Amino acid sequence: MLHAHELLCAEYGAPFRFFSTKDALSELISALLSHRTRNQDSHRAYQQLRAAFPTWEAVRDAPTPAVEQAISACTWPEQKAPRLQAVLREISTRCGGPCDLSFLADMSVAEARTWLESISGVGPKTSAATLLFSSLRIPAMPVDSHHHRVAQRLGLISAKTGPEAAHAKLEALLPPDWDAQQVYDHHEAFMFHGQKCCYFHTPACGRCVLLAQCPFGQARLGRQPPAAAPSSAPTA
Numbered sequence: 001m002l003h004a005h006e007l008l009c010a011e012y013g014a015p016f017r018f019f020s021t022k023d024a025l026s027e028l029i030s031a032l033l034s035h036r037t038r039n040q041d042s043h044r045a046y047q048q049l050r051a052a053f054p055t056w057e058a059v060r061d062a063p064t065p066a067v068e069q070a071i072s073a074c075t076w077p078e079q080k081a082p083r084l085q086a087v088l089r090e091i092s093t094r095c096g097g098p099c100d101l102s103f104l105a106d107m108s109v110a111e112a113r114t115w116l117e118s119i120s121g122v123g124p125k126t127s128a129a130t131l132l133f134s135s136l137r138i139p140a141m142p143v144d145s146h147h148h149r150v151a152q153r154l155g156l157i158s159a160k161t162g163p164e165a166a167h168a169k170l171e172a173l174l175p176p177d178w179d180a181q182q183v184y185d186h187h188e189a190f191m192f193h194g195q196k197c198c199y200f201h202t203p204a205c206g207r208c209v210l211l212a213q214c215p216f217g218q219a220r221l222g223r224q225p226p227a228a229a230p231s232s233a234p235t236a
């Protein structure tokens with residue numbers, strides 16, 4: 001796994017610059033809006049939500065149709081608006097009033113993930129994105145559909161391991177002392193590889209830097225008897 005990490009980091013030019021400086025709660029809301037939505041649409045929905053309401057408490061307490069209108073650029077605003085408000089209410093209740101997640105900085109990665117994932121509708125990808133991408137920079141690793149597909153083809157996880165279960169299995173392979181930048185580089189490098197080479201339908205195995213260590217690619221090119229051919233449908 002570490003050899004694949006090094007090859008992909010070299011291939012795609014790590015270290016990668018963090019794309020977000022949002023606080024943790026803003027990152028959580030952004031992640032919830034982005035579910036099955038194109039990046040540009042979820043970004044627009046987020047910007048319009050921020051423009052319509054001065055604070056997250058105002059979003060929490062607003063009439064739901066007003067929130068739905070503000071996020072109309074993303075998919076399923078009628079489902080996401082009440083979901084966002086329920087998440088904000090739950091955070092307020094647990095924190096005794098304010099909508100703020102900065103206290104997660106004082107927790108371990110596992111504790112912070114557990115806290116977030118105990119909120120209804122927050123899964124491992126959303127919790128990891130909140131912790132890693134936000135200004136908290138906590139080294140939790142999100143696994144998107146590209147990362148998941150590449151990991152399956154390399155045999156890092158089995159063909160039966162779904163995206164949610166993949167988080168714990170792939171995170172367990174990381175060196176425990178890796179900092180947020182190293183985890184971010186790992187996530188980004190695997191994601192880029194899925195986007196630029198290890199395509200869902202016709203992976204470009206002939207020009208892949210991981211071919212020598214990839215059972216799926218070796219089998220595709222007829223270099224050894226076919227192994228199991230895991231693949232996951234793209235979801236994002």
Ligand code: SF4
Pocket residue numbers: 150153154197198199203204205206208209210211214216217218
């Ligand atoms: S060899 Fe092919 S299947 Fe394996 S990681 Fe590379 S592109 Fe993907």
